[in-house]
Amino acid sequence: xxxxxxxxxxxxxxxxxxxxxxxxxxxxxxxxxxxxxxxxxxxxxxxxxxxxxxxxxxxxxxxxxxxxxxxxxxxxxxxxxxxxxxxxxxxxxxxxxxxxxxxxxxxxxxxxxxxxxxxxxxxxxxxxxxxxxxxxxxxxxxxxxxxxxxxxxxxxxxxxxxxxxxxx
Amino acid sequence: xxxxxxxxxxxxxxxxxxxxxxxxxxxxxxxxxxxxxxxxxxxxxxxxxxxxxxxxxxxxxxxxxxxxxxxxxxxxxxxxxxxxxxxxxxxxxxxxxxxxxxxxxxxxxxxxxxxxxxxxxxxxxxxxxxxxxxxxxxxxxxxxxxxxxxxxxxxxxxxxxxxxxxxxxxxxxxxxxxxxxxxxxxxxxxxxxxxxxxxxxxxxxxxxxxxxxxxxxxxxxxxxxxxxxxxxxxxxxxxxxxxxxxxxxxxxxxxxxxxxxxxxxxxxxxxxxxxxxxxxxxxxxxxxxxxxxxxxxxxxxxxxxxxxxxxxxxxxxxxxxxxxxxxxxxxxxxxxxxxxxxxxxxxxxxxxxxxxxxxxxxxxxxxxxxxxxxxxxxxxxxxxxxxxxxxxxxxxxxxxxxxxxxxxxxxxxxxxxxxxxxxxxxxxxxxxxxxxxxxxxxxxxxxxxxxxxxxxxxxxxxxxxxxxxxxxxxxxxxxxxxxxxxxxxxxxxxxxxxxxxxxxxxxxxxxxxxxxxxxxxxxxxxxxxxxxxxxxxxxxxxxxxxxxxxxxxxxxxxxxxxxxxxxxxxxxxxxxxxxxxxxxxxxxxxxxxxxxxxxxxxxxxxxxxxxxxx
Numbered sequence: 001x002x003x004x005x006x007x008x009x010x011x012x013x014x015x016x017x018x019x020x021x022x023x024x025x026x027x028x029x030x031x032x033x034x035x036x037x038x039x040x041x042x043x044x045x046x047x048x049x050x051x052x053x054x055x056x057x058x059x060x061x062x063x064x065x066x067x068x069x070x071x072x073x074x075x076x077x078x079x080x081x082x083x084x085x086x087x088x089x090x091x092x093x094x095x096x097x098x099x100x101x102x103x104x105x106x107x108x109x110x111x112x113x114x115x116x117x118x119x120x121x122x123x124x125x126x127x128x129x130x131x132x133x134x135x136x137x138x139x140x141x142x143x144x145x146x147x148x149x150x151x152x153x154x155x156x157x158x159x160x161x162x163x164x165x166x167x168x
Numbered sequence: 169x170x171x172x173x174x175x176x177x178x179x180x181x182x183x184x185x186x187x188x189x190x191x192x193x194x195x196x197x198x199x200x201x202x203x204x205x206x207x208x209x210x211x212x213x214x215x216x217x218x219x220x221x222x223x224x225x226x227x228x229x230x231x232x233x234x235x236x237x238x239x240x241x242x243x244x245x246x247x248x249x250x251x252x253x254x255x256x257x258x259x260x261x262x263x264x265x266x267x268x269x270x271x272x273x274x275x276x277x278x279x280x281x282x283x284x285x286x287x288x289x290x291x292x293x294x295x296x297x298x299x300x301x302x303x304x305x306x307x308x309x310x311x312x313x314x315x316x317x318x319x320x321x322x323x324x325x326x327x328x329x330x331x332x333x334x335x336x337x338x339x340x341x342x343x344x345x346x347x348x349x350x351x352x353x354x355x356x357x358x359x360x361x362x363x364x365x366x367x368x369x370x371x372x373x374x375x376x377x378x379x380x381x382x383x384x385x386x387x388x389x390x391x392x393x394x395x396x397x398x399x400x401x402x403x404x405x406x407x408x409x410x411x412x413x414x415x416x417x418x419x420x421x422x423x424x425x426x427x428x429x430x431x432x433x434x435x436x437x438x439x440x441x442x443x444x445x446x447x448x449x450x451x452x453x454x455x456x457x458x459x460x461x462x463x464x465x466x467x468x469x470x471x472x473x474x475x476x477x478x479x480x481x482x483x484x485x486x487x488x489x490x491x492x493x494x495x496x497x498x499x500x501x502x503x504x505x506x507x508x509x510x511x512x513x514x515x516x517x518x519x520x521x522x523x524x525x526x527x528x529x530x531x532x533x534x535x536x537x538x539x540x541x542x543x544x545x546x547x548x549x550x551x552x553x554x555x556x557x558x559x560x561x562x563x564x565x566x567x568x569x570x571x572x573x574x575x576x577x578x579x580x581x582x583x584x585x586x587x588x589x590x591x592x593x594x595x596x597x598x599x600x601x602x603x604x605x606x607x608x609x610x611x612x613x614x615x616x617x618x619x620x621x622x623x624x625x626x627x628x629x630x631x632x633x634x635x636x637x638x639x640x641x642x643x644x645x646x647x648x649x650x651x652x653x654x655x656x657x658x659x660x661x662x663x664x665x666x667x668x669x670x671x672x673x674x675x676x677x678x679x680x681x682x683x684x685x686x687x688x689x690x691x692x693x694x695x696x697x698x699x700x701x702x703x704x705x706x707x708x709x710x711x712x713x714x715x716x717x718x719x720x721x722x723x724x725x726x727x728x729x730x731x732x733x734x735x736x737x738x739x740x741x742x743x744x745x746x747x748x749x750x751x752x753x754x755x756x757x758x759x760x761x762x763x764x765x766x767x768x769x770x771x772x773x774x775x776x777x778x779x780x781x782x
Contacts, residue, residue, distance in 0.1 A: 076438075076442030142523070142525075143517065144523070144528060159526045159527040
């Protein structure tokens with residue numbers, strides 16, 4: 001009985017801590033002025049700075065002070081091989097996970113490969129991380145890039161395809 | 169069965185452990201499942217080069233030229249060479265197409281400028297950098313008066329409408345309600361408003377009236393958005409160009425070793441992506457006949473500067489207010505819903521019209537407006553770049569649209585084509601609106617590659633089979649088997665035989681005049697509407713909606729200015745009636761919102777209907 005109670009208390013405490021942490025790190029998708037305040041108007045990647053497509057940007061706040069920002073850029077100034085792999089930027093001011101894979105704080109480029117993965121690159125274009133994308137057939141009005149709340153964090157969408165970003 | 173207290177505790181312990189396990193599993197399983205979700209091929213991919221288009225596809229042969237069907241019926245006959253239109257040569261920039269302004273000109277119009285009941289033809293011309301600098305004679309637009317029996321007389325000089333600027337678009341509308349259609353000609357440079365003087369001549373009054381728009385004006389549309397009975401004018405802007413600071417041409421890029429702008433890895437002209445777009449302009453007509461720029465106040469100034477190509481004032485919903493659609497190149501389309509207080513609400517994204525079904529921006533060019541499925545609501549067909557399909561948006565009501573392109577049979581076939589002018593027409597008079605699409609590429613280099621596409625392209629004709637479309641093949645040797653670098657398109661019954669004809673304006677080439685010779689037994693009715701200015705309907709009835717019923721079959725037509733691609737269809741409405749020899753009900757919703765029932769005593773003719781004053 002004592003053992004069971006101990007296990008119960010520990011479990012409860014773990015759930016309470018997890019619940020508190022979740023409440024603390026709950027993801028809020030930003031819109032309007034809150035969004036434009038955090039999105040950069042241009043982004044440096046592999047030797048060029050390209051303007052952000054402001055209509056295709058999204059950001060989320062985890063808790064009160066942690067931000068993740070994503071946006072598509074105008075890649076018309078890049079060579080064909082760069083355009084094949086790079087479509088936009090991902091900026092995070094704290095460690096996050098993409099579909100469970102860790103990504104430290106930093107600014108990155110990303111692209112959607114034909115193999116059904118989202119690839120994150122450093123600013124020199126070196127691949128850092130590749131995670132599979134999920135197709136959301138039910139999505140009624142897909143857009144080139146958007147975020148929506150998800151139980152585990154936020155979904156970063158490209159059309160109907162998405163990955164889940166969570167705070168770590 | 170009894171058990172000891174110890175065993176009860178053990179059982180509770182086990183029960184609790186199972187509960188913890190279940191809770192943990194229910195939390196973990198979705199993550200495990202998510203991590204195990206197999207990778208899927210994305211259905212949308214960012215574009216290559218200066219336009220928003222789909223993923224590059226590989227073909228073993230060209231799909232845009234030389235496609236014929238020996239069993240196909242003859243629908244159109246080329247009558248160009250029997251008319252003075254054969255002498256018209258469109259010209260826009262140099263053949264290499266080094267710069268973006270070399271490629272998208274120009275529009276065409278079918279409208280009855282002399283009110284003799286026979287629709288006439290206007291062809292917009294482009295220009296050259298040398299002509300802009302005064303170093304060579306500027307190409308001229310042309311007006312052809314319809315004399316009947318496929319005889320036309322060129323009256324450009326007499327009418328004074330040669331333009332001689334870098335022309336792109338034409339939109340007809342009787343802005344001063346004097347019963348004579350006027351013309352707005354959208355230019356790269358300063359645009360013109362040709363007032364019809366009623367004696368066969370026109371006067372450019374753009375400066376005087378405040379619509380001498382500078383910049384790059386494209387497919388304009390007339391419409392009375394505020395219900396004061398006077399036509400207003402919307403003009404999309406495309407790209408801001410500084411002729412003194414042009415982006416590198418493909419040859420310059422190759423020479424300098426710079427990658428320059430590319431399409432599928434091959435150097436091409438730059439743009440529109442990477443170039444600064446231009447805002448749009450709404451001119452409100454004041455009581456004194458002059459115009460004021462109300463773009464910002466009305467919320468249609470396009471602050472994001474999308475690359476505007478085509479527009480139309482049209483009733484998207486059932487209220488009495490004219491809405492506005494703008495088709496943009498490589499940026500989202502805009503749908504402006506009229507709020508009734510002089511302003512519009514942009515609803516492109518929530519309506520589903522901004523993007524295609526996969527949420528991808530496309531290189532929008534032309535716009536067909538019509539109720540293709542006869543459900544009483546107006547639908548849209550938008551043409552796009554090669555490697556991408558044109559899109560048919562079905563109007564679901566309540567300002568909602570669904571991309572039904574592939575279900576309707578218009579997807580796969582259009583992918584290798586680069587579409588421009590598109591228009592619904594009922595070529596066989598069966599009561600179902602068919603579709604005609606004009607095509608042609610912007611990069612001459614495509615002819616040296618195996619990309620499945622070509623610079624000159626065949627036009628596409630689709631027959632409407634009760635809401636689904638099938639391509640009408642081109643008989644060998646027929647005009648539809650020919651390929652052109654097509655741009656503008658205008659539809660109208662030029663010979664009054666009850667079959668809709670058309671004219672195509674081709675880039676750097678002669679136009680094509682197509683006579684409809686389809687063997688059809690379908691009856692028809694043409695309608696010329698005259699609005700009552702005293703009741704605040706514009707005299708040319710732009711904005712009117714007509715519902716025609718034969719038996720259980722109800723069709724809708726809208727009196728429209730603009731759309732197609734920088735072009736103007738005849739304002740006379742055409743209804744195919746199929747086997748019906750009488751009209752059971754003809755209902756006109758006039759621009760002022762009033763409704764009138766008209767008694768139709770005979771078909772197979774054009775009726776002129778004047779709005780009843782009481």
